[in-house]
Amino acid sequence: MKILNLEIDNIFPYEKNPRKNDEAVNVVAKSLEEFGFQQPLVLDANNVIVVGHTRFSAAKQLGLETVPCVIADHLSSEQINAYRIMDNKSAEYANWENDLLLGEINSLIDSGYDSELTGFSKEEITDLKLEFDLSFAYDSVNKGALSERFGAPPFSVLNARAGYWQDRKKMWASLGIESEQGRDDNLLKYSKVTRLKTGTSVFDPVLCELVYKWFSAPRAKVLDPFAGGSVRGIVAAKTGRSYFGIDLRAEQIKANELQAKKIAPAEDIVWKLGNSQDILSIAKGVEADLIFTCPPYSDLEVYSDDPEDLSTMDYGQFIEAYRDIISKSCSLLKDNSFAAVVVGEIRDKAGVYRNFVGDTVKAFIDAGLDYYNEAILVTMIGTLPLRTEIAFNSARKLGKTHQNVLVFVKGDPIQAAEKIGVVDFSEIQNGTENGERILQTYG
Numbered sequence: 001m002k003i004l005n006l007e008i009d010n011i012f013p014y015e016k017n018p019r020k021n022d023e024a025v026n027v028v029a030k031s032l033e034e035f036g037f038q039q040p041l042v043l044d045a046n047n048v049i050v051v052g053h054t055r056f057s058a059a060k061q062l063g064l065e066t067v068p069c070v071i072a073d074h075l076s077s078e079q080i081n082a083y084r085i086m087d088n089k090s091a092e093y094a095n096w097e098n099d100l101l102l103g104e105i106n107s108l109i110d111s112g113y114d115s116e117l118t119g120f121s122k123e124e125i126t127d128l129k130l131e132f133d134l135s136f137a138y139d140s141v142n143k144g145a146l147s148e149r150f151g152a153p154p155f156s157v158l159n160a161r162a163g164y165w166q167d168r169k170k171m172w173a174s175l176g177i178e179s180e181q182g183r184d185d186n187l188l189k190y191s192k193v194t195r196l197k198t199g200t201s202v203f204d205p206v207l208c209e210l211v212y213k214w215f216s217a218p219r220a221k222v223l224d225p226f227a228g229g230s231v232r233g234i235v236a237a238k239t240g241r242s243y244f245g246i247d248l249r250a251e252q253i254k255a256n257e258l259q260a261k262k263i264a265p266a267e268d269i270v271w272k273l274g275n276s277q278d279i280l281s282i283a284k285g286v287e288a289d290l291i292f293t294c295p296p297y298s299d300l301e302v303y304s305d306d307p308e309d310l311s312t313m314d315y316g317q318f319i320e321a322y323r324d325i326i327s328k329s330c331s332l333l334k335d336n337s338f339a340a341v342v343v344g345e346i347r348d349k350a351g352v353y354r355n356f357v358g359d360t361v362k363a364f365i366d367a368g369l370d371y372y373n374e375a376i377l378v379t380m381i382g383t384l385p386l387r388t389e390i391a392f393n394s395a396r397k398l399g400k401t402h403q404n405v406l407v408f409v410k411g412d413p414i415q416a417a418e419k420i421g422v423v424d425f426s427e428i429q430n431g432t433e434n435g436e437r438i439l440q441t442y443g
Contacts, residue, residue, distance in 0.1 A: 001070045003040050008059060008067055011041065012048045018101035019053070019088035029058035040068035042083075047071075050080050051087045078113045085118035102128055127381060151210050151425040158207065158405065159378045165206055172205035175263050177234055203228070203294055207342070207377060207405070208235040215338040215407065216241060216290035217420045223288035225276040225329045226295045228252065230259040237267030244286050246276045276325045279332070288332050289419075291339035295322060297346045297356065315354055323363045330367035336411035336419060339369060342377070344403045351395055357404050364408045373407035 032055070041052035049056055050072055059067050072080060081104055105125060109115050115125060146153045152165065159165060208231055216222065218240040224232055227245030233256060236243035247253055253271045260269050274282045296311045296318075310318050333339060343360050345353045361371055379401050388399030409416055 001072075003068050003070055005066045006043075006047070006069045008056075008064060010047055011043065011056060011067065011069065012046070013053055013056065014048050014050070014084065016100055016104060017049075017053055017084070017088075018104055024054050025057045025061060028054050029061050032058055032062060032064075037068050040070050042072050043069050044075075044077075044080055045071065045073040050075075050084050078108060078111055081108055082113060082115075082117045085120070123385065127385065147425075149425060150423055151213060152206075154214065156373075156375045157378060158210075158375050160204060160206070161378060161380055168206045168209075169204065172209070172235070175234070175238070176259075177205060177231055177263065178259060203231040203342075204377070204379075205231050205235050208232050208292075209239055211292055211340045211405075212236060212239045212241055212290070213423055213425065215292075215340055215420065220289035221287065222290050222292055223283065223286060223329060223332055224291070224293045225279055225325050226293045227256070227271055228294065230256040232292060232294075233269040233271065234260060234263055237264040237269050241290075242268035242270075244270045244272070244283060244288075246272050246274055246279060246282055248273070248275055277321060277328070279325060279328045283332055286332055287334055288329075289334055289337050291329055291333050292341075293329075294342040295360070297344065315348065319359055319363075322359075323366065326360075326363040327367040330364065330369055330410065333369075333410050336415040337409070338372070338416055339364065339408045339410065341406050341408075342403055343406060344400065347397075351397060357406070360406060364406075369408035369410045370413075371406070372409040372413055373405075375405040375407075377403045377405055379403060 037055070039052070039055070041056060042050040044050055047069075056067065072083075075083065085101070085104060102125075105115055105118060105120065105128075108118065116122065120128070147164070151168075152158060160169075212220075212222070212235065220241045222232070222236045222241050222243045224243065224245035227233070227247040229252070233243040233245055237260070245256075247256075250273055253273050256271050260267070272282050276282075310321055313321065330339065341360060341364075343357050346356050348354055365371060381401060384399045384401055388397075391397040392399070
C-alpha cells in the first residue's frame with residue numbers, strides 16, 4: 001500500500017472510537033520526537049482514522065503539519081470497524097469506554113459479522129456486557145441524591161467498576177499514593193502470564209474514604225491493627241481523621257512514612273512498629289473512634305519470614321492470634337462506635353474455603369461487638385478470566401471478584417450514628433478533578 005503524507009487538518013478522528021488513550025499521548029509524542037513515525041496512520045476512504053488515534057493526537061501536540069498515512073479503501077465498513085477494535089485491544093496504554101466499545105461490537109454482531117475477529121472472545125464480550133450493566137445501573141444511581149450526599153449509594157453492594165468510582169480512584173491516585181511500596185512486588189505469587197501491574201494487593205482509597213465518612217466523624221481517631229500499606233493512613237489524614245496503625249515490618253513503615261511526608265507531612269498519621277498482639281502496650285492511651293482494617297489473609301500473601309508474622313502461621317495458629325488481636329483492639333474502641341473490616345474468603349491447600357469471613361464475624365462478636373452491616377465490594381475483573389479458566393475446568397472453582405466489607409458496632413448504633421452526624425459528600429462530589437481539590441476540601 002502506498003504511503004501518503006497528508007495534511008493533519010484533513011485527517012479526522014473516529015468519533016465513536018471506544019479506546020480512550022489520553023495518558024498515552026505524552027509517551028507517544030516523546031517517541032515521535034526521538035524516532036519519528038515508524039508506522040503510518042491507517043485511514044478509510046473519507047480520511048477518518050482507522051488505526052493511529054494516539055499517534056494523531058501526539059502529532060497535533062507536537063505541531064506537525066503532515067503525517068504519513070495509508071488509505072484502507074479496499075476494506076468494507078465492517079472490516080474497518082473490526083480492525084479498529086482489534087488494533088486497540090493490543091495497545092499497551094489506554095482505557096476502554098465500555099458503552100462505545102459494546103456499541104461497536106453489537107453493531108458488528110447485528111450485521112452478521114464474526115465478532116471474534118475484533119480480538120475479543122465471546123466470553124470476553126459477555127463479561128463486558130455484565131460489567132457495563134453493573135456500571136450503568138450504578139452510574140444512573142450516582143446521578144441521584146443518594147450518591148451526591150453519600151459519595152456512593154449506601155447499599156449492600158458497592159461497585160468499584162462504576163465510572164464514578166474509577167474517577168474518584170484516579171483522583172486519589174493523583175496525590176501520588178503508592179501503597180505497594182515496602183512490599184515484595186508479587187506477594188500473590190501470580191505467574192508472569194497472569195500478573196497485571198503487580199501481584200501485590202493494594203487497598204482501594206475510595207472504599208477507605210467511604211468508610212471514614214460513613215462510620216466516623218471528622219477529627220475521629222482511627223485504629224488499624226493490621227496497617228500494611230499507606231492508603232488507610234493517608235486517606236484518614238486527608239479526610240480530617242487521625243490515624244494510628246501497627247505493622248510488624250520496619251521496611252513497610254519506612255515506606256509509609258516516606259509517602260506521608262510527601263503527601264500529608266503535617267497530618268496526624270502514626271505507624272508503630274510491633275506485633276499487634278502487643279497492641280495494648282503499643283497503643284497505650286489510644287481511645288479509638290473507629291477501628292478500620294484489612295487483616296492478612298492467613299498465608300495467601302506472605303509478608304516476611306518472621307515467625308510472629310501472622311502470614312507465616314498455619315490457619316489454626318493464625319486464627320488464634322487473629323482473635324486475640326481483634327479482642328484487644330476492640331477494648332480500645334470507645335462505646336457507641338463502629339468497627340469496619342475488609343475481608344475475603346481464602347482456600348486451604350486442598351482448595352476448600354476456610355470460612356475466614358465467618359471466623360472474622362465470630363471474633364468481633366466474641367470481643368463484645370454486634371454484627372451490624374455487611375456489604376459486597378464488586379472489584380475489577382482484571383486478569384480474572386485468565387486465572388479462572390484452568391481452575392474452573394479442573395476443579396469448578398469460581399473466579400472471585402468481590403470482597404466482604406463487615407461493619408460492627410460497640411454499644412448503641414443509634415447513638416453511634418448521632419456522634420457521627422450527617423454524612424454529606426455534596427461539597428466534593430461535583431467539579432473535583434484532582435488530588436489538590438481533596439487537599440483544599442479537607443485541609
